[in-house]
Amino acid sequence: MQKIAIMDMVLANTIAAGEVVERPASVIKELVENAIDAQATSITIEVNNMGLDSIIVTDNGLGMDQSDLYLSYQRHATSKIFSVKDLTQIKTMGFRGEALPSIASVSKLEIHSRTDKTEGYFVKIVDSKLVDEGKTTLNRGTKVKVFELFYNTPARFKYMKSEYAEKHAIIDIFEKLALSYPSISFRLIMDQKEIRKTLGNDSVEALIETIYGKNTTDGMKVLKTSIGKVGVDAYLVNPKFVRSKRSDVVVFINHRFVRNYAISQSIIEGYQTFLMTNKYPIALIYLTIDPALIDVNVHPQKMEVKLANEVYISFALTPLVKKTLESGTMPIRESIADVKKEYFKPEVINLFDLVKSEDDTVDLIPDKLEEAPIKDEAEKLPDFDYIGTLFGTYLLFQNTDGLYLMDQHAAAERIRYEYYVDKVGNLSPSVYELLLPRPLLITNNDFDYLKTYEMLLSSLGFSFLDDKLTSHPSWLRDDEIDIAIESICSQLATDGQIDLKKLRNQLAKDISCKGAIKANHQLSIKEINQLVYDLKQCLNPYTCPHGRPVLIKVSNYDIERMFKRIV
Ligand SMILES: Nc1ncnc2c1ncn2[C@@H]1O[C@H](COP(=O)(O)OP(=O)(O)O)[C@@H](O)[C@H]1O
Ligand SMILES: [Mg+2]
Incomplete structure (x- = not known):
């Protein structure tokens, strides 16, 4: 065995990058989440060549001044939490201080930003090192430009081969982010073509129409209630829209899109008599929970969230969903009970x-x-x-x-x-x-x-x-x-x-x-x-x-x- 050596910063960041930014879509997710945390009301995402040529995310949020810009791409640098105690009260999308340094280690990165109080400034980072900086003009907010993603890793080659899958992964992550924040207007431009745009007018109904399609809210049922201290807003699309996969049952916890099998299953079970065997609905459920009762720090991409009273919530959800669907006049499919x-x-x-x-x-x-x-x-x-x-x-x-x-x-x-x-x-x-x-x-x-x-x-x-x-x-x-x-x-x-x-x-x-x-x-x-x-x-x-x-x-x-x- 060789002698032990501490990794240099570039190597450590590149290894972390494998976890946080495994594909172009996850770079987009991290950049958009930063814009959301900066209180942006309008976020534009431009993607060229599946994100391999460039990903540009522009927001109208609070922006950063020059000194914050220098810190932003450093490892473990964050403005969102400061103590272990804060970790139990996460109210922002990010907090690990890993995204920008990870992206900086696998791409050529430029961050342009301007606050209310300062002029615009930009930094350019290659191989995790500052190579250029200076004044720049832009409106208040931040523009992050990621060029030549994965240029220094074998992953680049992998993504070049699966153009189709990457394109859809990007659209998918965009849709999940847009659905998480009905009050923010999101725009996705791929290869100079606008693919999706949401209004940001706070209407989930309007959002569902822009994301899923114009008739999808016909006969939709909305369930607003609370289970214990958990706020529930469920948008139950008419079961005449039938899906073959369960991925359109989407769960958000405190505006964060998460994969939670128990919750999505409880919704699917509520739909059971309205759908054929092996078919799934389109349904969105927004849960509002005291941040102290959840742990978002179980996964680097924060897609999995531990919920303290998950069993209780999912148990209560199924009959509520069923009752909501049964109310009023909804065209009901023949009901075939699952065996x-x-x-x-x-x-x-x-x-x-x-x-x-x-x-x-x-x-x-x-x-x-x-x-x-x-x-x-x-x-x-x-x-x-x-x-x-x-x-x-x-x-x-x-x-x-x-x-x-x-x-x-x-x-x-x-x-x-x-x-x-x-x-x-x-x-x-x-x-x-x-x-x-x-x-x-x-x-x-x-x-x-x-x-x-x-x-x-x-x-x-x-x-x-x-x-x-x-x-x-x-x-x-x-x-x-x-x-x-x-x-x-x-x-x-x-x-x-x-x-x-x-x-x-x-x-x-x-x-x-x-x-x-x-x-x-x-x-x-x-x-x-x-x-x-x-x-x-x-x-x-x-x-x-x-x-x-x-x-x-x-x-x-x-x-x-x-x-x-x-x-
Ligand atoms: N779009 C943005 N607008 C304002 N500040 C930003 C933006 N993106 C990043 N930052 C700043 O850079 C810091 C580091 O970002 P990041 O590496 O994603 O870590 P985290 O989001 O976990 O704090 C953030 O805490 C924030 O202060
Ligand atoms: Mg972040």
Whole structure:
């Protein structure tokens, strides 16, 4: 081993930079948070070449004088906290004094600033060293210019390769920041083009419209309440806007965007009966909490926040959200209760002797996409006679082998799924031209995806005029269009491309679930016969597309054993 040496300042800053500013979007986050802390009411972010050429953040905040400018890029220099005690009362976005020195170590940095009392001054820092300084003219506020980000690290190369992902990471962080502060006007300019602009007029409704899209506040419900000492402002977007991912359930604690699973989950559960299985809402929740009860100092990027009474808050939230959504007249989606995993207790599983998978247990992972459903003849549905319906949901059948319970919703889903798998993704579809272009229930971000992939989508039969749909493949029903388009966008967002096989499965799954017979709906004998007939034609009649069982058999042997006729 070599002798121990204390790291020099540049090396220490560069290592810290890896944590605080791991990507261009995180540089933007740090600079904007500084502007917010400086009480700016207007913040403009200009990004060139995904931030690799330049990131310029201009604010009209309090500014810095010359001596503060010299300190601002020094490590552990902050104007926001001064003692350990202050750490328990964080009211600002920043406090660690790490951002500017970290950025200075991986870029060429210029900070121009002016206060009410002083003239403008600028400093230029390269390799963490002051290389130029002087007077400059600007309005009160600060302009931070970051050039050639990561020029001295291998990370630069990495970001050059994933232009697409970086662009969206930047838009995403911008949106979260803009949503955090409804009173600040934010502008995002990418490669000289204005991408987003918020008004800063304090209206969350207006903000949601600018960020998510113009119709997204139609039928939105607002919940303003408090749970104990925690202030709650929840903006619950109408569940007709359906998302495939949970990332549009956004949590803010004291104006800080955070990832908090418990809180976002409690909101999703409040929406549960309004959404299909595996679908998520758009909802924003602003919590106001005494800073002493939270710990923001658990993560360098301050994205995770520890909350003292998190369990209590999330427990209380779900029924509040549900009640708010139920109030008034909101177009309600068909409600399909989620099947909880705990229903599949092991002692129940041994009755599923018809549902065979490799290890003889049922595949309980609802999200798993099904592979081509090929079942051998031996696993075709047996013949049986209908004897009644249980709870308006389970059809009961019998034959000489035992009793069968069929989940009518799952059965209908399976039938429709196989129908759609056949239709969706057909590469030369017959196309239905709309007389009037149709507005879509999707977000601004999704429009971006539709534009980017216009050619590909038109080969699938979808075409658009501005933000409206002008044609779609004819197999798609009118009430399925929004779901289909959201699924497509969600896949484009994740993969940057459309995998036809995956899309076909996903769409078939979503659409089949939506159109299928509901639980608690009494079927006529004719409908039951049709259902059994259709199910018999299915390649895989034993599970619904989400992996839940369609049919459960209780064998004669099991029944006799339950009654202790045999042991
Ligand atoms: N846009 C800005 N306006 C005014 N002061 C700023 C601005 N950006 C940075 N500063 C000053 O520079 C200091 C260091 O910033 P930073 O490294 O981000 O650390 P922190 O935000 O954790 O204090 C801040 O505490 C603040 O005093
Ligand atoms: Mg900061």
